[in-house]
Amino acid sequence: MLLEVEHMGLTAFVRRQGVRDVNTFGPQSQETLSYRDALVELNDQLLMTEEPGDLAYVAAEILGRAMGVSRAGYGTIDTVNETIDIERDWNAPGVNSIAGRLHFREHGSYIEDLKRGDTVLVTDARQDPRTAQTADVLIAINALSFINMPVTEMGRFVALLFVNHDDVRDWSPDDLAFMRDIAQRTRVAVERRRAELDLRELNASLEARVAERTRELEQAHEALRQSQKIEAIGQLTGGVAHDFNNLLTVIGGSADLLRRKNLSEEKRERYVDAIIDTVGRASKLTSQLLAFARRQTLKPETFDVGLNVLAVSEIVRTLAGSRVEVETDLHCDACFADADPSQFDAALINMAVNARDAMNGEGKLVISVHPVDAIPAIRAHPMRPGKFIAVSLADTGGGIAPDQLERVFEPFYTTKAVGHGTGLGLSQVFGFAKQSGGEIHVANEAGVGAVFTLFLPHVQAPDQPAIAVPMASGTSDGGGMRVLVVEDNAEVRLFATQTLEELGYHATAAPDGAAALAQLAQDARRFDIVFSDVVMPGMTGIELGQEIARLYPHLPVILASGYSHTLAEQGAFGFELLNKPYSMEQLSIVLRKTVRSGVGLTREAG
Incomplete structure (x- = not known):
């Protein structure tokens, strides 16, 4: 100037x-x-x-x-x-x-x-x-x-x-x-x-531009997320369709063969076994899908992780083969976790099978258990301090390619040849860990091997260890006990009542919860057990069971479900649970277990 x-x-x-x-x-x-x-x-x-x-x-x-x-x-x-x-x-x-x-x-x-x-x-x-x-x-x-x-x-x-x-x-x-x-x-x-x-206006303009750019980026990220979701759904749908079509081919083919005349008893038995075996595989497939989605119905109990690892290691040795050395390394005495022990065993086996395949059937697998004070930062999640049990499986395979490391837990993602794996094993481990309040981590060095570590919350030992009551295998006579079957699907309702009749029970059917309560209101003493589906229109099986427990506290209730969001998040509310699809033997076992549990049956003197 x-x-x-x-x-x-x-x-x-x-x-x-x-x-x-x-x-x-x-x-x-x-x-x-x-x-x-x-x-x-x-x-x-x-x-x-x-x-x-x-x-x-x-x-x-x-x-x-x-x-x-x-x-x-x-x-x-x-x-x-x-x-x-x-x-x-x-x-x-x-x-x-x-x-x-x-x-x-x-x-x-x-x-x-x-x-x-x-x-x-x-x-x-x-x-x-x-x-x-x-x-x-x-x-x-x-x-x-x-x-x-x-x-x-x-x-x-x-x-x-x-x-x-x-x-x-x-x-x-x-x-x-x-x-x-x-x-x-x-x-x-x-x-x-x-x-x-001018500076204020510029700042305001910049803030507006930054806000607009941020919105644009958020929209772009949302579009990308939606695209990834669609891709994941497509991959999931394709994988389910592929595997279920294979299973349905076996079931349908076996059923067609059973219709043929002059079929020998040996062939008839073989085809029936094929159908039963395939149904079991289909049930396992849906269970793995629900595990990945963290929607499986878990049955948690307090168990010693080390003892389960020792028991499963014998199965792992058989699965791994003679050329894979399996070693257990336990650094935790009485490490108790509150989780579903059967799902834990399944997770160990899935990780072991994955390690065996990574080593091409030859190498060394070390299963170790040790307590830790935190879960490290994993997949953008911060470190979680606390008491946890770390179960690690280290193999001597070729490791995982860096571009595959982030995808190993995706459902149906597999590097194996067609027909040599569904890609659901590790996704089951992922879902089980998340739903149990834990985490799964993979450490990898290409050409050296991979270490999968399952983290579960560490809990106090139970006051008295649970003693498993052995159940007789096979089916047994129901002794004429009376069961009220509540099922909205007519075909499943017919199957359940026929199966119960074959098992020696007297079955009465109701299409929904309201009809079941109406029959109980007439004379609840006519029934010894209520066997109800969970997902039904109107009143759910859980709501029905809770109402029965309030009105008829001595009448036991068994629930059956293929999947329930409520069961996955909150459990069976104390009721005995039978997962669909179930076999005649499984139904017989849960009925006998309910009778032996001592929950007062309604069959009273006089």
Whole structure:
């Protein structure tokens, strides 16, 4: 900024004058204001004023009051069009504003001086050659005498500070020095405020752009997630369809063969066994799917992890083959976990089979158990402090390729040849770990081997170890006990009642919970056991069981379910549970278990 201010001259003037009287305007008088006091007030006002337009007006007001003039103002310049834009001006009482856009040529020829950076002082517009011809115009706006002080930046004429007076006036050097100081301070303050406002607007614009960009990224990520979900669903659907079609082919083919006439008993038995075996494989497949989705119905109990590992290791040795050395390394005495022991055993076997295949049937597999104080950070999850049991299986295979490491737990993802694996083994481990409150981690070194570690919460040992009551295998006579079968699916209801009749029970069917309660209300003593499906329209099997427990506390309830979201999250609410599909033998076992448990049957004396 190029603005020459005669500070020394102003200082000398202030020292000489002390307090300068302000002119009076008509009948009114204003309080005297020295140039020094005016500058102090200006500094205070500039600090408190926010808007650039207000800053210019504050400066004009203080300038006008201190110099005792008719008008004072500040405006921006357009040198091409030779105009000045005055947003606001200060005017003495009785003087009209000239705010707006004015053309310099309409008021004289002094614009040429301003363009050169010279201050224009006019004592009497009628006598000055630059304004003599336009004196009437100037007198009409109370500008018989005036000072126009240019403000320049980088050599350019950009703004103008002016004072007008309606009478002849001789402008002193002190007036000019004071006015230059006002001009400089005002210009700096105005530009600073404008820069601050521009910065605020820029920040607001940047924040808006960042917010918009963030929304765009979130939308892109959501689209990617949806695409990945669709891909996963497609992979899952394709894998299920492939495996179930194979199973249905065996079942359908065996059923067709059973229809043939003159079929030998040996072939008939073989085809029936094929159907039963295939149904079992289908049941296992659905169980693995539910395990991965963390929707399987677990039957948790407190068990010693080390003992289970020792027991399963014998099975693993058989599965691994003679060329795989299986070693157990237990560093945890009485490490108890609260989980489903059968699912734990299945997880160990799945990991062991995966390790065997990774070693191509030859190498060393080490199964170790040890307590830990935290689960490390895994798959973007933070470290979880606490008491856990770590069960690790380390193999000497070729390791896992880096691009496959993140996908090993996906359902149906497998690197094995077609027909040599469903890709659900590790996904079952993943689902079991998550649903049991634990985690699964894989450490890998390509060419050296992989270590899969299953983490389960460590719990206190039970007061008394559970003693398993051996159950007789096969089916047995129901002894004429009476069972109320509640099932909404007509085909399943017929199968259940026929199976119970074959087992020696008397079965009565009800299509839903309301019908079952109606039959019980007639005479609950007619039934010894209620066998109900879980997922039914209206009242669920769990709600039915809870109502029966309230109304008929001595009547035992067995639940059957292929899948239930409630069962997966909260368990069977204390009821005995039979998972679908179930065999005649499995139904017989759960019925006998319920009878032997001592839960009071409704068959009372009299």
